[in-house]
Amino acid sequence: MTPRGLLARANHDVAPRAYTLPLPSAPSPSSTAMSDGDSRSSPLSLEGDSDYFPRLFLDPVHEYISVDPLTSAIIDTPQFQRLRYLAQLGTSYFVFPGASHNRFEHCLGVYHLAGKMVESLRDKQPSLGITDRDVQCVRLAGLCHDLGHGPFSHVFDNQFIPRVRPDIKWSHEEASVMMLDALVQENDIPIEKDWVNFIKDLILGEPQYTVSHDPPEKPYLFEIVANKKNSIDVDKFDYIARDTMNCGNRTSSEATRLIHSSRVINNEVVYGWKEWYTVHSLFNTRYSLHKRIYNHPVAKGIEYMVVDVLALADPILKISEKIYQPSKYLHLTDSILEEIERSELPELEQARAIIRRLRKRDLYKMVDQKVLPREYRALWKDDLTAERIAEVSKTLPGSEVGGGMTLCVDDVIVDFTGLHFGMKEKNPLDYVRFYEKRKPNEAHSARPDEASHLIPAEFEEVTIRCYTRNPQKFGLAQAAFRKVVETLPETPPSPPDTAIGDPQTPPSLASPRAKPHSHSPLGNGVPSGTKTRSLRRSSSGTLFSATQSNQFTTVPPGYQHHSPSPLVAPQASLKRARGGDESPTRRGSPPKRRR
Numbered sequence: 001m002t003p004r005g006l007l008a009r010a011n012h013d014v015a016p017r018a019y020t021l022p023l024p025s026a027p028s029p030s031s032t033a034m035s036d037g038d039s040r041s042s043p044l045s046l047e048g049d050s051d052y053f054p055r056l057f058l059d060p061v062h063e064y065i066s067v068d069p070l071t072s073a074i075i076d077t078p079q080f081q082r083l084r085y086l087a088q089l090g091t092s093y094f095v096f097p098g099a100s101h102n103r104f105e106h107c108l109g110v111y112h113l114a115g116k117m118v119e120s121l122r123d124k125q126p127s128l129g130i131t132d133r134d135v136q137c138v139r140l141a142g143l144c145h146d147l148g149h150g151p152f153s154h155v156f157d158n159q160f161i162p163r164v165r166p167d168i169k170w171s172h173e174e175a176s177v178m179m180l181d182a183l184v185q186e187n188d189i190p191i192e193k194d195w196v197n198f199i200k201d202l203i204l205g206e207p208q209y210t211v212s213h214d215p216p217e218k219p220y221l222f223e224i225v226a227n228k229k230n231s232i233d234v235d236k237f238d239y240i241a242r243d244t245m246n247c248g249n250r251t252s253s254e255a256t257r258l259i260h261s262s263r264v265i266n267n268e269v270v271y272g273w274k275e276w277y278t279v280h281s282l283f284n285t286r287y288s289l290h291k292r293i294y295n296h297p298v299a300k301g302i303e304y305m306v307v308d309v310l311a312l313a314d315p316i317l318k319i320s321e322k323i324y325q326p327s328k329y330l331h332l333t334d335s336i337l338e339e340i341e342r343s344e345l346p347e348l349e350q351a352r353a354i355i356r357r358l359r360k361r362d363l364y365k366m367v368d369q370k371v372l373p374r375e376y377r378a379l380w381k382d383d384l385t386a387e388r389i390a391e392v393s394k395t396l397p398g399s400e401v402g403g404g405m406t407l408c409v410d411d412v413i414v415d416f417t418g419l420h421f422g423m424k425e426k427n428p429l430d431y432v433r434f435y436e437k438r439k440p441n442e443a444h445s446a447r448p449d450e451a452s453h454l455i456p457a458e459f460e461e462v463t464i465r466c467y468t469r470n471p472q473k474f475g476l477a478q479a480a481f482r483k484v485v486e487t488l489p490e491t492p493p494s495p496p497d498t499a500i501g502d503p504q505t506p507p508s509l510a511s512p513r514a515k516p517h518s519h520s521p522l523g524n525g526v527p528s529g530t531k532t533r534s535l536r537r538s539s540s541g542t543l544f545s546a547t548q549s550n551q552f553t554t555v556p557p558g559y560q561h562h563s564p565s566p567l568v569a570p571q572a573s574l575k576r577a578r579g580g581d582e583s584p585t586r587r588g589s590p591p592k593r594r595r
Helices: 003-013 071-076 079-084 090-094 103-124 132-144 155-166 174-187 192-203 218-225 235-247 255-261 275-295 298-317 320-324 337-344 346-359 375-381 384-392 473-488 574-577
Strands: 055-059 061-065 263-265 268-272 365-373 413-422 434-436 441-442 458-469 499-502 533-537
Touching: 055 103, 061 071, 071 132, 079 365, 090 155, 090 192, 090 298, 103 132, 103 218, 103 235, 103 263, 132 174, 132 192, 132 218, 132 434, 155 174, 155 320, 155 574, 174 192, 192 218, 192 346, 218 235, 218 268, 235 255, 255 268, 255 275, 268 441, 275 413, 275 434, 298 337, 298 346, 298 365, 298 413, 298 458, 320 384, 337 346, 337 441, 337 574, 365 375, 365 473, 375 458, 384 413, 384 473, 413 473, 458 473
Parallel strands: 268 434
Antiparallel strands: 055 061, 263 268, 365 458, 413 458, 434 441, 499 533
């Protein structure tokens, strides 16, 4: 009998309390891995039924993951199976071919690690009074924590919804709660409302549905799946291991070591003092993933293409209205692009045109980038806009415009992205407490003289990027972007270290904090007559100018970007932009005969 049939029989014949919810045990060496699709091996067991065989999933990260009958019944629902069609890394798959993994396997991994951590705490500290209910709810919170993700994961809730519904605040965690309710109700899952409320709060990371629960839920359990105190949780353990492996940059996973080291002291999950560097590496790896993969400039450009497609289709397909309708949200997955692509509605022609560009790799292009301290987001965001860049482009000299082109607002995108260690400008290690095994009931934060002095002085930066939807206006968009940047405040309210009039002149080495440089910190190639620039010091002591142009991205103002296809001569557009001849010979001269 299928799990659905067993669940129906359970609701009809026996009250839910008549079912035991056995916790999965580790598979024996002789266990045989069962097919993912074979659900007959995981019925809900009646009390006293000794014929219980765990269902196993072979996972590339954690090897065999064992699930109990209740978990198996939840997995075999449309709401959970939907996660197979949501890419874990959104548009990063268009850049990293190995990043084809989905939310489905990630949720299985978080379920597995959540169980390992809560059982480890129960085994090491019986006095905590962790019950079977606690263990099962923590596991199921790990399993269901991403039920509410939309198409292309964070692109949907971080970019699409704010763009088309700026009047609301919505997160995928809220949708996970909504989809969990629908999953339980529509599939007759025999689980008590009290459990469901606890699982919801574990997903949210704080008590909301259980604030009046008597006795109160154990506070440290909220730190296992979604830790709002210091962001160390099993969700992070799994996605770091899984994403690095699939993107070809596998790192050693320290999840097991941290789980074995964890204890509860004063209702808080703490770690062994010797694991300070392990925790530090965890946060550093998170930053590295965001820097190199999640916010890759090409993947970010594709994000804007996807958002444009969804925004153009929203008035016709009512995509944004489905976030509050679980029956319709159920079918909202990454396949929305194919749905639009297959459509023959004339109203969707603009959206289909962008998808065709995506298929042909005719992408939105990043024309410039700056990486600055976090305070520049608030300092510049209101003035560094697409409208301002388009307006300033009209004032550029004719020689800079190139080909008589004009820049309009829709040609330009300005992106401000904050990158940090998990807690924005804060050092997450300041919120992690450690213990020494000879004093297992005392926990403290680690001072630099107890851990390390080689830690960052700042923990958040802002990456400012300018994109163009029209690659033929690449050089024009860059020139206008830089012209606007030159007019922006050079420094935040704090006074600069020094100011120089000639950008070619190195700063004085007499300053006690200055470091020697073999060349100007402002780089070469700065036009004469550049305004006086105020310099400030980075956290490492290096002088920099916030408004100085990026020397690595500089192109001629008339530069036009073309397809990376080998059928296009790679230097042709650059020669045209410089006014050079496209042919290898001088104009008016016959080609030289080869010897």
